Every structure is written in C-alpha cells, then in structure tokens.
Amino acid sequence: MNDFLESIMHRDPAAKSKISIILTYPGVKAVFFHRIANFFSVAKLDLIARIISQFSRFMTGIEIHPGAKIGKNLFIDHGMGVVIGETSDIGDNVTIYHMATLGGIAPSINSDNQRDVKRHPTLKDNVVVGSGAQILGPVVIGKNAKVGANAVVTKDVEENAVMVGIPAKNVGQINKGGKFTPYGIDSTGDAEDK
Secondary structure (H helix, E strand, O other), X not given: XXXXXXXXXXXXXXXXXXXXXXXXXXXXXXXXXXXXXXXXXXXXXXXXXXXXHHHHHHHHOOEEOOOOEEOOOOEEEOOXXXXXXXXXXXXXXOEEEOOOEEEOOOOOOOHHHHOOOOOOOXXXXXXXXXXXXXXXXXXXXXXXXXXXXXXXXXXXXXXXXXXXXOOOEEEEEOOOOOOOOHHHOXXXXXOEOO
C-alpha cells in the first residue's frame, strides 16, 4: 500500500499527504473496490462482483468492470467518467485521467459471439491516458506510450509513442529516461521527435 501511495505522490503535485490520498481520491477508492469485486469475479460469483463494482461507480463516478485485470499502482486522477471494460488488461504504474474509456468496439452487436473474447484494450507499463481519450477494441498500447486528451485510438500503439488526434496519430517519441511525463510532454512542453 505504501508503494501505491508513494506512486501517486510522485505523479500528482496536488497530493499533500498519504492520508488525504486515502480519504479523498476517488481513483484510490475505485481501485480498492475493484480488488474486492475482482476477487468475486475470479471466484465466479458474478452478481456479487457486479454489485460491488456498481456501488463503487455510485461512490466514485468511475466504472471498472470486475473482470478487468489491473497491475500495480494504477492512478486514476480526478476519475469522474472513467470506464474500464471487462477484458481490459492494465500494466503497472499506469495513469488514467478523467473521462477516459477503455472500451469495446461494438458490444451491442452479436453479444453472444463476444462473450469470453478479448474485446478491450491492453495497456502496458507506464502508459498515460489523457482526459477524454477513447481507446477502443483489443488494441495494445506499448510501454511508456502517452495518449493525449480526447484522442481516439483504434490501432496498436508502439512503445514510447505520443498519440494525439482523431484518429490518433503518433507525433513523436517521449524521453526514455523513465521519469513521469503527463500527457507525453517534458518540462518544456514538447514531445521528443521521432
């Protein structure tokens, strides 16, 4: 738990203390409830899992399907309106900003054919997803990639890419130095060129 809280302190300049993170950050609460819901989902107690996830959605404004796989230190900043679909797979140290969606492409078409099929994104380690971004379908977002605000991603993204626009296009590579760069920019506000 301490590593999780430290990772948030590192990524959020507004974080003043660990206790304030625990008590006031909706993303922290959503991840906590997801861990419980996921336990019941893995145990095939789907109704209980869904009740817990819907309670969490009511409390936080963040919807995480109980079946989603989430690695260490997921930080959902602000969080309102974030949706993480059932077959999403999220790596370690991922940051997701408000109103982002990890969704499917056509969940209402041939629903029976889509059960137990990978239909949501995979985010590798250290990915940053900007506010309002839509990542749709069973795409893979490579390590350290950044998806800009309101971008729409429907194709795989290479490691270290900076994706912006509709449809999203790679506009550069981020510095591979390992430091956290929100929205894929460095301290000067520029993405590193390809």
